[in-house]
Amino acid sequence: MCSVNIIIGSQMGSAEYVGEQLAEQLISLGIPTEVHDQPSFNDINQDNTIWLLCTSTYGAGDYPENLLPFIESIKQALDLKGLKFSVIGLGDTSYDTYNLAGRNLEALLLSKGAHCTAQRLELNILDESLPEETALAWLPQWIEINNLKSL
Numbered sequence: 001m002c003s004v005n006i007i008i009g010s011q012m013g014s015a016e017y018v019g020e021q022l023a024e025q026l027i028s029l030g031i032p033t034e035v036h037d038q039p040s041f042n043d044i045n046q047d048n049t050i051w052l053l054c055t056s057t058y059g060a061g062d063y064p065e066n067l068l069p070f071i072e073s074i075k076q077a078l079d080l081k082g083l084k085f086s087v088i089g090l091g092d093t094s095y096d097t098y099n100l101a102g103r104n105l106e107a108l109l110l111s112k113g114a115h116c117t118a119q120r121l122e123l124n125i126l127d128e129s130l131p132e133e134t135a136l137a138w139l140p141q142w143i144e145i146n147n148l149k150s151l
């Protein structure tokens, strides 16, 4: 069965909490899932898995600090053909650079030949008192799209 690797970009913990809640739910459905809150590119399996990248945005559309080494490694990777991924972005629409980290990360992975399996989920923190609830409500359709069979 295909596994899920949840890759977290978070500074204050909201994206991390969303990722952890999704992991808990996926595991309870029998879908092997790992969470990477300090992601190291070389340590994350790329075969027979889907990367679910869950990141907030900081600065003027920057990546959260914990994600920076991982992003650098992706930029240096020659070819990520065969890698499947989806993105969840947490942001705040009061910034011109709304959700830019999630959008840029998706574009970066696509530029390396990776395959985006589902439309990006963007969570506007101004509308979401509990972003993890919205993400959990979105999860079943993501499981379906990705054909992740539960046990």
Ligand SMILES: Cc1cc2nc3c(=O)[nH]c(=O)nc-3n(C[C@H](O)[C@H](O)[C@H](O)COP(=O)(O)O)c2cc1C
Residues within 6 Å of the ligand: 009, 010, 011, 012, 013, 014, 015, 016, 056, 057, 058, 059, 060, 061, 062, 064, 090, 091, 092, 093, 095, 097, 098, 099, 100, 125
């Ligand atoms: C200093 C600062 C800068 C931010 N910059 C952006 C931004 O450029 N674009 C955006 O969409 N959200 C921005 N945000 C909002 C965060 O992405 C949002 O609050 C998110 O939920 C934080 O998630 P985290 O707790 O996982 O770090 C910023 C927040 C702070 C505190």
